[in-house]
Amino acid sequence: MRSTTRRTELARAAERYERSRRNNAEAELVPGEDITTSNRFLASLPGESLQRLRPHFHPLDLPLRMVLFEMGDPAEHVFFMARGMTSLLIRLEDGALLEVGVVGREGAVGLAALMGARSAPHTGMIQIPGKGARIEAGILRDEMLRSAGVLDPVLRWTQALNAQVSQTAACNAHHTLQERLARWLLMAHDRAEDDALPLTQDFLSMMLGVRRAGVTVAANVLQQAGAISYRRGRIAVLDRSGLEEVSCECYAMVTRQIRALLADDGIAEPGSNAIVGINRPPR
């Protein structure tokens, strides 16, 4: 833990990315791809509500490192991913960005806008590129107030995210870099469709709140053990169960709670286990 100002080339790189990629998000979804079925949160909403909401979704291309919103900005939209992963980050005064949670197609990003927050409590940044959509917060909020079938998933996902952030808070205080790195890779791998993740050690170090050199050492240990393989901005997961052994308990705890809150959903198709798990099957 340090409190000195940190302005490495990595942090500056992140800001460059942010500025350059910002507001160029107005790309088209793949034709025929429907966010209301690809995103599991939306898929759990009642058909009647989806009918009303569907015209209001704005498709988005979600390139690596795009910033969906910045901590402190007015909270105007809610985002949904069909593929990929978003990091929820806290920006500290010295410019450091620290990850407190991740969201994939199992959830929603920016629900704070529905909860009465004027400004976003996090910065949302794409860590695994994909596709998605956004909707104006007011429209979704109206539908939520109108339909218990919308309110219920909102509350459940909020709860799941809260549990994840809580576990992260404890994890940051108590677990080693090695354990937290393994946990992060598992969570990202769950939400990726590829075993190869587009990640530099530099960005990983920012997410975890440690030095880039520290990640190099920890990642090498995992590579020596055969759990991952690293190559210039691409990290491949080779052995999930190996990672699970190295990882701290927080991975299992968070995954279990997310599954419980999504699987309990009475709206899930009966007899289907599609809601169970995140992207990948339970094991």
Added chain:
Amino acid sequence: MRSTTRRTELARAAERYERSRRNNAEAELVPGEDITTSNRFLASLPGESLQRLRPHFHPLDLPLRMVLFEMGDPAEHVFFMARGMTSLLIRLEDGALLEVGVVGREGAVGLAALMGARSAPHTGMIQIPGKGARIEAGILRDEMLRSAGVLDPVLRWTQALNAQVSQTAACNAHHTLQERLARWLLMAHDRAEDDALPLTQDFLSMMLGVRRAGVTVAANVLQQAGAISYRRGRIAVLDRSGLEEVSCECYAMVTRQIRALLADDGIAEPGSNAIVGINRPPR
């Protein structure tokens, strides 16, 4: 950050407290004290809803270190404090307890039970003794689904807590023990009615996830500076602005967000600033 098993006398002491104090909470509120006016969350609910809820509150004495609920237990009640402070804790596999958030009379404890969670995501422990009440989650949930005037504060407080936990996660990863200790004392002082807090360094060390000896050193620095005075389980705040200087930015950030989410509440008495601040006036 460590990952070795830790079973100090302190952790064992906590467990003793928990067992002994558990389930002896069925004491009476001071006659004439009404939880629906003392607790700011409840005070912001519409009178009509309070009318219906009032018969269902069960008054509670909240002695130091009482455990309201244990992480993983079925989530059955929501708790409200008229005075005092509750810590929300994560229990890790090695028995460590780590604080991820605090709640006083400005909020509610255990809202997860309203959000569809089957089991509590935190352990709730009284850190500043006081009085309060609990209500069955089902009753409050029904009222929430019936009245937007109840739903709105629930969403707002959930959001405020989420922001607090997020900031804590970043803080744990990035700020020094010294900074975090000052922050904790400020947050506790905001929620106490006395300048003297009933805290041992042992418990403080658990909350912050560090060694007891580490707290001794950091607390001594604050004492030398005249910011606090320590005496066998009682710590007195002498100089708030001194603490604010030592504390990290997280104190100001969290306090600001809580105030914004509570003050925005359209239900607050017009012309009153009673909702602003937590227990103490803004300055």
Added chain:
DNA sequence: TCCGGTCGGTACAGTTCCGCACGAAAGCCG
């Protein structure tokens, strides 16, 4: 093909915090 920027590996001194341990003083209880 060469150049410049990015990325990953390595090293080293310094700092913070850990685990452990011991001791002194304060307070409680018989």
Added chain:
DNA sequence: CGGCTTTCGTGCGGAACTGTACCGACCGGA
């Protein structure tokens, strides 16, 4: 009052991580 427990102060070696720096390898673009 005397013993016991709790609480706090302190010291020491070690582990984890920091800040900084340098270097080689890789990669894209001119």
